[in-house]
Amino acid sequence: MTNDTIDQDAGDTLAAVARLLRHAAVRAWAQAEVEGPRSHLHLLGLGIHIASCQAVAMLPACADLEGQPPAQDDIAQLLRAAEELTRAIPVLDQAAGISPLVVAICDLMREATP
Amino acid sequence: MKRQDERSVGELLLDADFTTRQILMDVTGDDAPAMLRTWGEVVQSASELWATLPQPFRGTTSPIDGVTVARLESMSQAMHRNQIRRGWPGDGPSDERLLHVAETLTRAADLIGRRGGHIGPTDPAVRADLDAARMRIMHTLYVGAHSVGVAAQQHVADVELATTRGMPSRECRAVPRGQDAINRLAAFEQLAGAYVGNQFARAVQGEHVHGPYGSERLQQALIGWDIQAHRTLATNPTPANLVLASRTQAGIATAAAAILHAGARTGHVDAHAYEHRLAPTLDATQQAWTQVATRWAEMTTPAGRTDLDLVHAAGELRAAVREVAHDKTTWARPEVMAGRVDLGEAAQHLQQALSTAVDVACVIRDVAAEDPNLTGPARAMSHRANADIDRAAGRGHRGKDVVWVTGHSPCCATVARPQTQ
Numbered sequence A: 001m002t003n004d005t006i007d008q009d010a011g012d013t014l015a016a017v018a019r020l021l022r023h024a025a026v027r028a029w030a031q032a033e034v035e036g037p038r039s040h041l042h043l044l045g046l047g048i049h050i051a052s053c054q055a056v057a058m059l060p061a062c063a064d065l066e067g068q069p070p071a072q073d074d075i076a077q078l079l080r081a082a083e084e085l086t087r088a089i090p091v092l093d094q095a096a097g098i099s100p101l102v103v104a105i106c107d108l109m110r111e112a113t114p
Numbered sequence B: 001m002k003r004q005d006e007r008s009v010g011e012l013l014l015d016a017d018f019t020t021r022q023i024l025m026d027v028t029g030d031d032a033p034a035m036l037r038t039w040g041e042v043v044q045s046a047s048e049l050w051a052t053l054p055q056p057f058r059g060t061t062s063p064i065d066g067v068t069v070a071r072l073e074s075m076s077q078a079m080h081r082n083q084i085r086r087g088w089p090g091d092g093p094s095d096e097r098l099l100h101v102a103e104t105l106t107r108a109a110d111l112i113g114r115r116g117g118h119i120g121p122t123d124p125a126v127r128a129d130l131d132a133a134r135m136r137i138m139h140t141l142y143v144g145a146h147s148v149g150v151a152a153q154q155h156v157a158d159v160e161l162a163t164t165r166g167m168p169s170r171e172c173r174a175v176p177r178g179q180d181a182i183n184r185l186a187a188f189e190q191l192a193g194a195y196v197g198n199q200f201a202r203a204v205q206g207e208h209v210h211g212p213y214g215s216e217r218l219q220q221a222l223i224g225w226d227i228q229a230h231r232t233l234a235t236n237p238t239p240a241n242l243v244l245a246s247r248t249q250a251g252i253a254t255a256a257a258a259i260l261h262a263g264a265r266t267g268h269v270d271a272h273a274y275e276h277r278l279a280p281t282l283d284a285t286q287q288a289w290t291q292v293a294t295r296w297a298e299m300t301t302p303a304g305r306t307d308l309d310l311v312h313a314a315g316e317l318r319a320a321v322r323e324v325a326h327d328k329t330t331w332a333r334p335e336v337m338a339g340r341v342d343l344g345e346a347a348q349h350l351q352q353a354l355s356t357a358v359d360v361a362c363v364i365r366d367v368a369a370e371d372p373n374l375t376g377p378a379r380a381m382s383h384r385a386n387a388d389i390d391r392a393a394g395r396g397h398r399g400k401d402v403v404w405v406t407g408h409s410p411c412c413a414t415v416a417r418p419q420t421q
Helices: A008-035 A041-057 A075-086 A098-112 B009-026 B029-052 B064-086 B096-115 B124-164 B174-196 B200-204 B214-235 B239-265 B271-299 B308-325 B334-340 B343-370 B378-394
Strands: B401-404 B407-409 B412-414 B417-420
Touching (some): A008 A041, A008 A075, A041 A075, A041 B308, A075 A098, A098 B174, B009 B124, B029 B064, B029 B124, B064 B124, B124 B174, B124 B334, B214 B239, B214 B308, B214 B343, B239 B271, B239 B308, B271 B378
Antiparallel strands (some): B401 B417, B407 B412
16 A cells, blocks of 8 residues: 655655664564563563554555665664654644554554553 | 843744644653643634734635634633533643643734734745745644643553552542543644644544543554555665665564563563564564665665555554563563553464564565565675675675676665675
């Protein structure tokens, strides 16, 4: 599924959100593997990955999702950065789905922050 | 002297939106009574602001728009009346952050009322601005309703736990009353979410609002996941879908270990069987699925898309597990889980899910072994092929397996497939 109606700036920002979320999921899973198969971080990583899939689905097929991984490794910081980026995305029909994504990221932040 | 607020309507709307997000990130069960007392003011302010926005010109916008906000206000008023009738949460302080949201929306309405009389909604740019304002208001209500609902859920969970420790019965009335508030807020959130998600038709057609809870929800989520995983992998076995399928299966194994551990500790599951047979098997299963997911992740490209139906099924499964087994940032204690659901029943649902997971594993194996259309990034596959060859050579299997990687483009190659000579 792709969204070819989203505005260029909003699409670029959303692509950055997707990259941050993907990296956060990778970090959560890496920490989970260190803690072992019963770590709750496996499910946190799954939740973040699901959010990143939602973000990617809102992008056009040509969206740039490559690029260097972000420098920070802290999961909560990565989620915070992703949420802050979503503030620049207008809540319009062309970006339908941004509201559930915002809620998902905020829920994940609460889950990731002791 | 108070400094005059010189922000524009747009800035005020952003302030209200960002405040509700911050509330959602920080909310706890202790906030629920104050938030429930204040939520009605937020909705009323939003409704008044909506009414001050210039009306659409000659039906340029669907009349449904106004109906939605009217329904939301009506739901909020009904909730408020119910709170008064049942005496819960009762008198007490308001939530300062939600009050700030209500005041910000009221300030925006005042601004439009005083200075926006000349706005003509015939201009396309103005109409776009008005549409954006309406969406932002509805988005704020959606995020805000979710945060009040989260607070109410945590509050009910906290009270239920305290009840098991002998809390006075007077305090226990918060459980059914809180549950009622949760249901009403879920309906509110769904209606507002349908507006911002452009899914109004689905909402008015009676999509479910109050789903099942506890082990029944877990059972339905596990069954729904199994069906969707088979559907997606049968029609679209891409690496991106295979990653999510494998990670979710690993998550099921992790959740099963946590829930069965709680069952063993509280007498719902045979403790000896859990410790000596179930736990080691679940750990091994989890690690195997994680290994599979890691392999498929190497074959995905960043632009790879995941089937949204599979994404939704995984999300529902994760939410159902959290409802049973999580407490804020980690696993709930065994007695907390036991207070939420019948752990013996939950264990049975998980056992069935783990049995059917064998079939999902077979499907994934068949994709890896037989799908002629499987592709992946050439560099990653080359590394993987070399690593596999080195590992086989190290075990003395030289000449037995050959891994083929066929290049199609600089960034894509068909899957490496072992072939026995």
